[in-house]
Amino acid sequence: MNADYPGAIVWPAHESNHLGPPCVIKGLILHTPEETADAHPGTPLYFAQPDKSASTQYFASYLGFIWQMVPENVAAIANGVLGKPYPAWANPGQSLNRQTTNIEIEGRAASIAQTMPRGSGQWKAVVNWCAYICKKYGIPADRAHIIGHYEVANNRSDPGTLDIGAIVADVQAKLAEEETMSSQEYKELRAAVDVLQKKAAANVEFVQFEGFPQVYRVSGHTLEHAKDLAAFDAQSDFAEVRLLKKGSADYVTFARFNASFASLPREVGGL
Numbered sequence: 194m195n196a197d198y199p200g201a202i203v204w205p206a207h208e209s210n211h212l213g214p215p216c217v218i219k220g221l222i223l224h225t226p227e228e229t230a231d232a233h234p235g236t237p238l239y240f241a242q243p244d245k246s247a248s249t250q251y252f253a254s255y256l257g258f259i260w261q262m263v264p265e266n267v268a269a270i271a272n273g274v275l276g277k278p279y280p281a282w283a284n285p286g287q288s289l290n291r292q293t294t295n296i297e298i299e300g301r302a303a304s305i306a307q308t309m310p311r312g313s314g315q316w317k318a319v320v321n322w323c324a325y326i327c328k329k330y331g332i333p334a335d336r337a338h339i340i341g342h343y344e345v346a347n348n349r350s351d352p353g354t355l356d357i358g359a360i361v362a363d364v365q366a367k368l369a370e371e372e373t374m375s376s377q378e379y380k381e382l383r384a385a386v387d388v389l390q391k392k393a394a395a396n397v398e399f400v401q402f403e404g405f406p407q408v409y410r411v412s413g414h415t416l417e418h419a420k421d422l423a424a425f426d427a428q429s430d431f432a433e434v435r436l437l438k439k440g441s442a443d444y445v446t447f448a449r450f451n452a453s454f455a456s457l458p459r460e461v462g463g464l
């Protein structure tokens with residue numbers, strides 16, 4: 194399985210946990226998995242086990258990384274409609290799982306507002322992902338099309354305290370930024386990323402996920418050690434970023450990496 198979302202960490206869900214193709218995305222549904230917001234991304238691992246009858250396409254970790262478990266053209270088992278009307282944009286004669294893409298946002302319904310404050314690395318990762326999906330599939334970035342699980346099922350409360358309206362506002366702002374970066378903006382961003390990557394590389398022993406081998410799979414690249422981050426960087430699009438349109442998929446990738454590294458000092462043991 195390859196990542197649809199540029200740079201996503203691929204961790205496939207077990208085939209018993211999704212419905213197979215097709216999935217034609219008309220809306221985005223946000224979830225919290227009732228998983229503690231920490232450095233251990235348990236939800237992708239859970240969906241990889243057989244016979245859970247549950248999955249989502251994506252997971253936004255507390256560290257600010259996007260994980261992909263189910264391809265975008267495959268229906269996850271994420272959101273059966275129960276006791277609520279179908280969204281206006283959906284076909285009520287078809288499972289909503291075949292009409293939506295879904296993301297689990299690491300945390301808990303009751304406390305996600307505290308663990309993922311607006312502007313944090315995880316928040317930016319979710320905003321970037323929403324902007325990417327909306328742009329890719331021509332979905333209006335509004336509150337009608339970016340919704341919470343609780344809005345389609347009366348036995349669910351997630352994502353609870355998450356301010357979806359503020360997410361939508363930030364997605365709209367991101368999509369509105371269509372101008373090209375100036376050389377000066379690029380130089381400043383590039384310098385900031387260099388500093389943060391050096392910090393991350395110097396402190397890799399802190400970047401361990403409990404129960405995981407110390408191997409990071411990023412969009413087809415295997416990063417066995419943090420020093421390989423530099424090699425990965427060399428293969429990435431950073432050198433061309435100054436030419437990227439803000440809001441383009443590649444720009445989103447760059448911004449996501451930037452947000453991820455920016456989040457490391459706060460989230461990886463106080464580097």
Ligand SMILES: [Zn+2]
Nearest residue numbers: 224225342351
């Ligand atoms: Zn849910």
